[in-house]
Amino acid sequence: MSVTGYVVGLPIFCDSGYIVLSGLNRGLARQTGTTMALMATSLAAGLYAVHCLVPPHPGAAAATETLGADFGRVILYGMLVAIPTACSGWLWARFAVRRLPSPGQMTGEDSPSVVPSRLPSLLLSVLPVAVPILLISIRSFTPAEGGHPALRLVQAAGMPEAALGIGILLALMSKRRWKRTDLNALLRSAIEKAGDILLIIGAGGAFGALIARTDLAGHLAGNDIVGSMGIFFPFLVAAVLKTAQGSSSVAVITSATMVLPVLPALGLDHETGKVFAVLAMGAGSMMVSHANDSYFWVISRFSGVGMATMLRVYTVATFIMGSVAIGAICLLSLFI
Template sequence: MGLVLILIVLIAFIVVATTKLKLHPFLALLGAALLAGFAYQMPANDIVKSITGGFGNILGYIGIVITLGTIIGIILERSGAAITMAETVIKLLGERFPTLTVSIIGYLVSIPVFCDSGYVILNSLKNALAARMKVSVVAMSVALATGLYATHTFVPPTPGPIAAAGNLGLESQLGLVILVGLSVAMVTALAGLFWASRFAHKDIPLVESAVPTLETEDYEQMRASYGTLPSPAKAFAPIMVPILLICLGTIVNLPARPIGEGLLHAVLAFLGQPVIALAVGLALACTLLKPGNKREQFEDRVTQGILAAAPILLITGAGGAFGSVLSATPLGDYLGNTLSTLGIGLFMPFLVAAALKSAQGSSTVSLVTTSALVAPMLTQLGLDSDMGRVLTVMAIGSGAMTVSHANDSFFWVVTQFSRMSVATGYKTQTVATLIQGLVGITTVWLLSLVLL
């Protein structure tokens, strides 16, 4: 029981340090790793070795993937590719189902672009569509936000799911994480869409905000600010090609070796490695740079991407350090044996992730911390197969979206740009993320009955 009490204190320390003391999650996780080492009476030298080893091991592979993915996202964001992707979806679906349209747009755009940035970019398009189709701005806002949120928590190369996959030993199985993640994200996006549709024709008063409601004219002005927009093929290629390559790499490396062991297998296996696949994606993203000073643009985008990736890399590395210390203690065996008798399986990582998300606000921190925490327990929980680990990532992702409220920056982006009051935000956006999380873990549990 003492082992569990120490763990509870460590989790409380992370929550208090990041919320009340405003300590950066990197330092909070590093501090928790040190405290864990001493609390579990590890030799002092072993504590340092576990921390440095855990930090380096997770970043040695996943760090490059996170950085390349972030740079690609920045290039897509700055080039207007997100606008092209959105307009392509509108052309395909028409304007008959406005909330479905913006939900799909969010689902696609948030794979390469952070959900906060994606919402800001697409806000004017969403408001223009709401005005044109006479649909409530609140309904459109929640549909867009939940579409963005779904892939943000489940689908690599978004940093949170990548870091969780790395902590759980899935570096070579990212294709499987992507395939399952896209499916679970689709179900949770639909859940958010159904909730948003309740407000489609309700007259919900909006509040004054520093961010004005943008109408069709403002959208056209914003669109023009990007200059000539890239073609759909150029806009989708930098993210869809790497995802396709990673998935193909996973398929050709299946034990059955579906295409044999020849040259084609060697080529696809090489290109399907996430680092190589995202390097290909970065090369394709370079075609989105505007004519003229491409070298300067590229240097600027790379710098912005590295700056955006740096805090995520530090948090991921510190999470790896925390997990490394925990795995060196008897905690994993004790908790695994105890929890396995309770039969809660995948619900345990979900509940931990949901508690961390609700307490400190960051989905990424919740994904990293929970995955580091549960990694030593997978064998005892019966989740140490590749599919078991993938479903654990999905369970953690479901928890990491439960719930978005006032301590989450995304909540404020959605409410402020949509001119919702805080009360309206809680009734619409916060409840939507609660529904998404519960639907997500239910979906994961049902998948586990079939796949495990």
């Protein structure tokens, strides 16, 4: 599941990717008897690593544009750094679940149990997962501006909201007759899961906009201590912003505006330095994911893992992932 998250997460937001793959993740947990906390963190780590480090995800893409770094090198180096980063999250999860006081929730017992009398065909079972992934992936590789109606249709269908909506319709088609009570239970559960997440996203975005309005870059540009920190300065700025307001994308975008004026003082005002500055901000935006992060609640709600277990396993995993990522970036910089 960690490898699946890494591959699927390259063109897809981690939130959308986790929602699409959560059913597969729960099914594998049931069949293999694996603790859901391990399965959830493994999938989440693969998605999260590439989301924070690799364009075309919004944070990394915006930072690359702001700093004027080379997109190709950011993508290539980001994919390389994301491999040990995702592995570290998975390894920590394997270690952490052994220390849990109880096995934890295996399959997300809070989800309504709707068992059809006749299972759908393999094609109908795969389409709700495969079609949204395919639509979002195609959108990532098509030009954003195009006058041809087909391009506009691809852009519209590939938006995460539209793609997941199409996946929902395909999932509903897998059962010929729906009882009103079953359908109401599914919709009620979906609203309960999504409501809290939307509130957290709104609050985090508002706080991020407030931070962006402050003129922190002007205060930092003339500071001598900043110049001695090198690549660790963009990492620390992104880490502080991420921990404070929850959104990795907002943390990287805000950090890029703060780091740009001090690139000469940091010794990163050259092509390679800009690439590693972007990657360092991506590494910082991983740590620490906790209760103010919408992705934290997406994982918790769609896996059925409680908050205490999430903090002990997933949150610590994000701290380790960020540390491993900045270590891999420093190691990579020695050879390039």
